[in-house]
Amino acid sequence: MIGYIDKIKQISKQILEDCKVDMVIGFRRGTVPMMNEPCVAKTEDDVDQFVWDGHCGINLANYLMGRKEKIGIVAKGCDTRNIVTHIIENKIDRDQLYIIGVPCKGMIDRRQVNNRFEGVREVIDQGDTVKIIGADFEEKLDKTDLLQSNCATCTHPNPVIHDELVGDPVEVPTDIDQWADVRKIEAMSTEDKWGYFDDLLKECIRCYACRNACPLCYCPTCFVDESTPQWVGKSQDPIDVRTFHFLRAFHCAGRCTDCGACERACPVGINMRVFTQKLEKDCYDLYGWEAGLTTDVRPPLDTYRADDPEEFIK
Amino acid sequence: MAHMGVESERIHFSWVSSAESTKFVRVVNEVTEAVRALGPNRRFVKSHGLDRQSYDEKAA
Ligand code: SF4
Ligand code: SF4
Numbered sequence: 001m002i003g004y005i006d007k008i009k010q011i012s013k014q015i016l017e018d019c020k021v022d023m024v025i026g027f028r029r030g031t032v033p034m035m036n037e038p039c040v041a042k043t044e045d046d047v048d049q050f051v052w053d054g055h056c057g058i059n060l061a062n063y064l065m066g067r068k069e070k071i072g073i074v075a076k077g078c079d080t081r082n083i084v085t086h087i088i089e090n091k092i093d094r095d096q097l098y099i100i101g102v103p104c105k106g107m108i109d110r111r112q113v114n115n116r117f118e119g120v121r122e123v124i125d126q127g128d129t130v131k132i133i134g135a136d137f138e139e140k141l142d143k144t145d146l147l148q149s150n151c152a153t154c155t156h157p158n159p160v161i162h163d164e165l166v167g168d169p170v171e172v173p174t175d176i177d178q179w180a181d182v183r184k185i186e187a188m189s190t191e192d193k194w195g196y197f198d199d200l201l202k203e204c205i206r207c208y209a210c211r212n213a214c215p216l217c218y219c220p221t222c223f224v225d226e227s228t229p230q231w232v233g234k235s236q237d238p239i240d241v242r243t244f245h246f247l248r249a250f251h252c253a254g255r256c257t258d259c260g261a262c263e264r265a266c267p268v269g270i271n272m273r274v275f276t277q278k279l280e281k282d283c284y285d286l287y288g289w290e291a292g293l294t295t296d297v298r299p300p301l302d303t304y305r306a307d308d309p310e311e312f313i314k
Numbered sequence: 315m316a317h318m319g320v321e322s323e324r325i326h327f328s329w330v331s332s333a334e335s336t337k338f339v340r341v342v343n344e345v346t347e348a349v350r351a352l353g354p355n356r357r358f359v360k361s362h363g364l365d366r367q368s369y370d371e372k373a374a
Binding site: 185186190191192193194195196197233237238239240242246278312313314 | 316317318319320321322326327328329341344357358359360361
């Protein structure tokens with residue numbers, strides 16, 4: 001972690017100095033603990049604000065769509081997969097980008113920390129351990145116990161495209177079941193499934209923070225905001241709430257990299273990833289597809305193959 | 315839809331060419347029978363602010 005930031009700053013300053021890019025997008029310390037915020041550095045002095053630790057969970061690919069400048073971007077494994085998706089979807093050109101790849105060691109789940117401790121003032125990522133400091137306590141915990149759930153099951157922590165890496169690739173675990181949560185739901189009865197999602201979404205206030213944090217949700221007008229025609233009711237009725245989540249997930253099918261930005265952004269702590277994960281799993285099972293791994297293959301939902309599975313069509 | 319708890323018997327996909335009138339009739343009959351067997355849809359319908367019981371009473 002500590003090694004990474006020196007390298008990030010060094011590369012950022014170099015590419016700004018060489019005029020290879022007009023800006024570098026990275027992270028700086030946020031105003032509250034565990035919430036680093038995006039930072040656009042246009043000068044070498046700006047770069048000095050950059051930080052890197054386990055609180056950089058925001059997906060920076062979200063800040064690239066439609067930009068005309070040359071941009072340097074600090075990117076974790078999932079961020080680079082979303083950059084690949086942007087390139088495929090013509091949202092940005094590969095030539096415009098200088099990707100500073102960060103082999104990712106996982107992001108800390110601030111909800112878990114806040115649930116366990118009261119009055120957390122500072123949380124320091126020390127690599128394998130995390131130091132949690134409050135007004136009258138100091139604790140050290142294993143980082144693996146505090147990871148965001150999508151990070152704990154991440155299968156692509158290393159950047160898939162990059163111009164430079166800030167460290168050696170991290171080891172990729174091979175024995176994890178990234179879709180255990182989905183399997184649990186699949187095993188439920190129809191009745192229980194309905195109840196599960198009712199329960200999941202009952203606190204949703206439809207603030208759309210999950211959508212706004214999502215790099216895939218770049219539509220100029222989202223379907224939920226349209227009024228002619230109005231695709232989905234704007235009320236807090238559970239069916240309207242469910243329709244929003246259900247349709248948003250479908251818009252992300254074959255594109256979602258499970259970066260966890262949506263869940264991280266939610267003010268009430270809803271794991272709406274169970275919707276997108278189901279579609280991620282289906283894309284894998286049906287088409288052997290994982291989003292954002294290469295710019296050479298078109299995604300399954302915009303290609304037709306004679307052998308596409310079609311058992312569901314009668 | 316089925317993953318979310320809508321009964322899979324309500325969800326049908328078919329591909330019918332404009333020349334396949336008999337298939338069209340068959341599909342419509344199959345869908346109607348399957349849905350009739352299930353009874354009225356209680357899920358994915360807005361309650362319009364009513365609680366479930368009064369909604370059901372009104373619907374009945
Ligand atoms: S939910 Fe769909 S319509 Fe809305 S921004 Fe995302 S992709 Fe676009
Ligand atoms: S961020 Fe959370 S509360 Fe807001 S719309 Fe998404 S799920 Fe609902």
